[in-house]
């Protein structure tokens with residue numbers, strides 16, 4: 498249990514990782530006006546830290562320093578950048594326990610899951626340290642006897658980054674790793690709920706030898722001010738955002754004035770389809786992983802679970818039995834499966850979806866209300882009899898709510914699954930190769946999990962279609978978003 502930053506420091510082997518200042522131009526600074534904002538522990542609601550609350554002037558200095566540092570950083574051999582990034586990866590893994598405790602303290606997820614995120618986040622630094630050495634150009638046969646065509650790739654410039662609270666480490670590394678690997682400067686603005694993980698990342702970046710200024714962390718409770726600075730500052734050439742589609746639209750409109758390159762990882766509404774030929778036990782394992790990972794607070798969580806009529810009751814019973822074995826509690830206490838939701842707004846949204854569905858005829862199989870622990874703890878919930886007129890069909894719940902829809906035919910399942918403005922992740926379980934081939938091609942999503950509920954890895958291109966975003970993060974594709982292609986026509 499935690500009450501204050503002193504308590505949190507006492508849990509750490511290396512208390513210096515719990516930094517509350519900003520990292521700008523390679524220096525640790527407070528806000529110019531001295532203001533701070535509170536970071537709360539979701540399990541208890543107590544203030545665990547007061548963090549520097551930066552404004553546009555400080556962010557502008559971070560951008561200028563990143564731009565200045567780029568000249569040397571981009572000119573270094575890729576292998577030199579790779580070696581420093583590898584040192585950063587090693588430090589993150591050596592400090593995985595402490596980084597996990599800081600993450601759990603500010604975000605709430607169970608410590609085991611937080612440590613898993615540290616490893617997942619660090620894997621992007623490891624992966625793109627290697628990719629730095631594989632940014633290739635090309636030569637193209639000339640169009641005239643005296644012409645020679647070459648194509649080279651160069652770092653796009655200073656990158657502004659805005660990320661959400663649900664993965665306070667990995668959402669930043671998934672962006673800064675490819676950017677730094679190719680030589681860009683990077684200014685990270687973490688969510689106000691979870692700045693401590695980002696700041697701890699900067700503590701280790703400094704120790705790893707990242708040059709002063711090339712990587713900055715600008716915590717701020719003034720999110721829109723920072724977003725405007727990123728979009729209006731002429732030194733920023735790339736905006737990368739992860740968060741809701743609503744905020745993504747705002748940022749895209751703002752970035753349009755400078756015709757700024759944008760990467761957008763936005764909202765989701767993932768269907769999870771169980772066909773009657775599925776391995777039901779495997780489907781339950783997949784549903785538990787996809788639906789309840791991070792307490793349902795991920796953009797790729799199963800948001801709608803479609804079960805074919807012939808196996809509906811059996812699947813519902815098996816899923817309920819699996820949920821009954823889970824434990825809810827403080828992520829820093831005894832091992833648990835679910836921590837608290839990030840705040841009371843999140844609780845309100847889950848309650849709204851449950852109330853709407855039950856008012857329209859859905860039945861609560863398990864859970865359905867706030868947990869006896871109080872605060873933002875909520876019971877993992879399963880609803881049956883869910884229909885497409887309910888809010889949970891159209892809106893991302895972002896909480897531990899598993900709504901089960903019944904369907905008759907494959908065509909009906911695909912039609913319902915695609916009936917959304919989102920297109921990030923989707924999942925289905927079947928053992929029929931013809932059905933697998935048809936459905937994986939028919940689903941309108943950037944990601945399809947077939948007989949698995951877990952799809953996230955640094956080696957794969959993560960991203961959505963329709964209103965779930967622009968671009969891809971991870972895999973060799975992910976580095977392209979931080980490069981500009983230059984065509985050189987040489988007359989010989």
Ligand SMILES: NC(=O)C1=CN([C@@H]2O[C@H](COP(=O)(O)OP(=O)(O)OC[C@H]3O[C@@H](n4cnc5c(N)ncnc54)[C@H](OP(=O)(O)O)[C@@H]3O)[C@@H](O)[C@H]2O)C=CC1
Nearest residue numbers: 660661662688689720721724740741744762763764765796
């Ligand atoms: N596609 C993906 O990979 C992911 C998508 N998401 C989506 O994000 C949502 C949940 O995360 P949540 O943090 O609530 O999302 P929000 O979109 O509310 O916030 C995301 C980030 O944007 C900041 N922000 C909010 N308004 C503005 C603004 N006007 N200008 C600049 N920055 C702004 C927030 O700051 P602050 O928190 O301080 O308000 C936060 O850092 C869900 O819809 C989820 O699907 C989340 C994670 C991954």
Ligand SMILES: O=C(O)[C@H](O)CS(=O)(=O)O
Nearest residue numbers: 663664794795796797953
């Ligand atoms: O924030 C999220 O939801 C992440 O993008 C999902 S994942 O990459 O951690 O699976």
